[in-house]
Amino acid sequence: MSQSPLNGGAGRGELLARVEHAPHPLRMFADASAHLHRLMPFDAAVWRVTDPETGIMTAPIHAENIDDKGCAAYWELELFAESVNLYSELAQAPVPVAGLRQSTGGRPGDSAIYQDFMVPRGLHDELRVVLRVAGRPQGTVSLFRAGARGAFDSRDTAFVASLVSPLAKRLRSYAEPRPAERIPYALGVPDGPGLLLFDGAGTLVSVNDEARRYLDELPEGPSSPTALGLRVPAWVQGITTKVRAAAHERDRGTARIRLRTRDGRWLVCHASCMRQADGSPGGSAVVLEPAKVSDVMPLVADAYELSERELEVTKCVARGLSTEKIAGRLFLSPHTVRDHIKAIFEKTGVSSRGELVGLLFIDHYRPALADGQDAQEENDFASITKR
Incomplete structure (x- = not known):
């Protein structure tokens, strides 16, 4: 039986408030894990950022009570041997949270990770989480319990599921430029x-x-x-x-x-x-x-919750195109383009095209220029920010 002292909305609200003030993902993970542990005890955990386009884990990673080699061994098993609660499948599931013992009907031995990773480390159950928003995975979490705590139950799953979207949104927001x-x-x-x-x-x-x-x-x-x-x-x-x-x-x-x-x-x-x-x-x-700029812009657009069309308009603005030229390129009316630009300004908190480009294409997003295309981007950037 679960030993989780969940206290509903109050505990959830405190956790999310702490997360909101975390300055970077590693602190967010550490704070969220510490607070969640008090509400829903576990014995080990791994919190990972993932690339939202490929779903592959990236930096940073926060691990608790898992040996360093274990993280690599875990992923080896996930990709070569595992068949239960795969992250690639969980990311598409209606509820992206699943407990190992619940999923296997109490037969965790069906899992390669249980046999070869958990048992040698004295771990009894795993709760897997994909932190996703708008269908895109921003991170994954593995929570483990030793036998003394019992398995994760439906109450645990439901509580963690309620955290998925707000935690994913917070992770996504870290892609916003930091002018300071x-x-x-x-x-x-x-x-x-x-x-x-x-x-x-x-x-x-x-x-x-x-x-x-x-x-x-x-x-x-x-x-x-x-x-x-x-x-x-x-x-x-x-x-x-x-x-x-x-x-x-x-x-x-x-x-x-x-x-x-x-x-x-x-x-x-x-x-x-x-x-x-x-x-x-x-x-x-x-x-x-x-x-390159083109690598980072989709992440920044997600962070500001720009739509695909708004991202297209933003790229045109960065090229220095006029409203009429943007309308022609995107097959929109000038009025619609102006509406999109207004919405983009509101979401990003700027008041001019030059300020928008200065915010989104600041120096630490761009590599040293190496080819003609990048040189053109530099010229466009310089001409717009002078307006």
Whole structure:
């Protein structure tokens, strides 16, 4: 029987109020976990940010009472062996919260993660959560209980389900630009892409200096030691495991995530599987590099709750197009374009086109310019912000 001292709306309200004041996702996770533990006790937890387009975990990750190697082992099992409450399926479920023992009718042994991850660590049950809003996953949570506490019950599931949307919205909001923290984008950024090479078993075998510098700039979290003297973050292991699973036809989808450095700059991380001479899966390559404006804008648009059409209009504004040209390009009337721009101003809290572009395309969102397209973006940016 559950030992959860849930106290309804009061406890939920206090938790969400604390989350609202958290300055960044790691603090949000720590505060939410501490408060939730008082309302609904558990023995271990992992809170992860996910890329809303691919659903893959990214940085940061907050883990409690789970060994660092365990985070990588967990994801290996999830992608290669698990069949119960898969995150990819839970993200599409009517209620994105599920307890292992509830889902298996009291037969947790049906789960590979239970057998190979939980039992060795003395864990009895897991409650999985996908934090989603508007159909897009912003994060995932794993809560674990040891046997003494009993299994998660329907009351626990319902309470956590009531937190899904507000917690996801708060996670989404962290993509909003923070003007007070603007810094020159090129400062401290490596000249080239960071590259990490893994063998077929997922072991790091080579890394360039740029990758080490990128990793030094990212938030701390669970990581595994390597023979190269570099600790590999759990999210790097996760994206590497995903491409290996895809190569073995255990998974599908794009292995690509976006993440922020400690000083607020955006990076893109993507991975691909290498093939041997006979065509069989070999190792994998992971690349880290500065994000482009086009990489970040969908996240910023979500943070401000801009619609797809409003995002299209915003991109046109960033190009310096007039209302009439925007109308022609998007097959809208000038009146409709003006209505969209007004709505965009209200959502983002600005009062002019120049202020809008200055807010959304500040320096730490843009890499050093390298090609003609980026140069055109720079010219557009400069001409608009002078108006």
